[in-house]
Amino acid sequence: MPNDKLELESFLPxxxxxxxxxxxxxxxxxxxxxxxxxxxEWRVLAGLGQHGEMTAKAIGEQSAMHKTKVSRAVAELERRRWLTRTPDEADRRVEHLTLTKAGGAVYAEMVPLAKAFERTLLERMHETERNALMVALTGLESAYRKNRADFDAFDRIMSRPGGQTPSTDDSV
Structure with missing residues (x-):
């Protein structure tokens, strides 16, 4: 009898x-x-701090956030006067977002907090584990990008009658 149970604790996704x-x-x-x-809001602020100027669509793609979440975060950061919107000259539907001076100050305060958090997290691991983790993450990202067509084909197969349609939820 084949193993018909999925053990979440060992399931990679x-x-x-x-x-x-x-x-x-x-x-x-x-x-x-x-x-x-x-x-x-943190993801929008971090993206703008890193890149200087972005569109809401680009922020959503970089941060893997749905456009409504990006829109709400942008509206709140604008309300706080931490970012500005500039309409695109060629396409008025597009806005270019940038941090204000106040938003830049918040970003500058956030960067050392983020780096300290990351450093503390990684220091809990042995150096060989840290190195292995970075190599493994790079390998997973590369394999996913190379094999994206395989994942798309799997989605098409599972969407056919008799197959199970994958969930649209963005988490496992």
């Missing part, structure tokens, strides 16, 4: 999601307590 969620929640406590930011 679940393990990746679970550890990412744990780390993300722990880091969220820092930027929420210190800066009063939600996760989407």
């Amino acid at each position: 679940y393990r990746l999601y679970h550890i990412a969620d744990l780390v993300s929640r722990e880091f969220a406590r820092i930027y929420k307590d210190r800066l009063g930011l939600t996760r989407p």
Whole structure:
């Protein structure tokens, strides 16, 4: 009899999601307590701080956030006067977002907090584990990009009658 149970504790997508969620929640406590930011607001602020100027669509793609979450975060950061919107000259539907001086100051305060959090997290691991983790993550990202067509084909197969349609939820 084939093994017909899925053990979540050893299922790679679940393990990746679970550890990412744990780390993300722990880091969220820092930027929420210190800066009063939600996760989407933090992601928008971080993207703009890193790139200088972005569209809402680009922020959504970089941060893997749905456009409504990006829109709400942008509206809140604009309300706080931490970012500005500039309409695109060629396409008025597109807005270019940039941090204001106040938003840049918040970003500057956030960067050392984020780096200290990452450093503390990685220091809990042995150097060989850290190196292995970075190599493994790079390998997973590369394999996923190379094999995206395989995942798309799997989605098409599972969407056929008789197959199970995958969930549209963005988490495992």
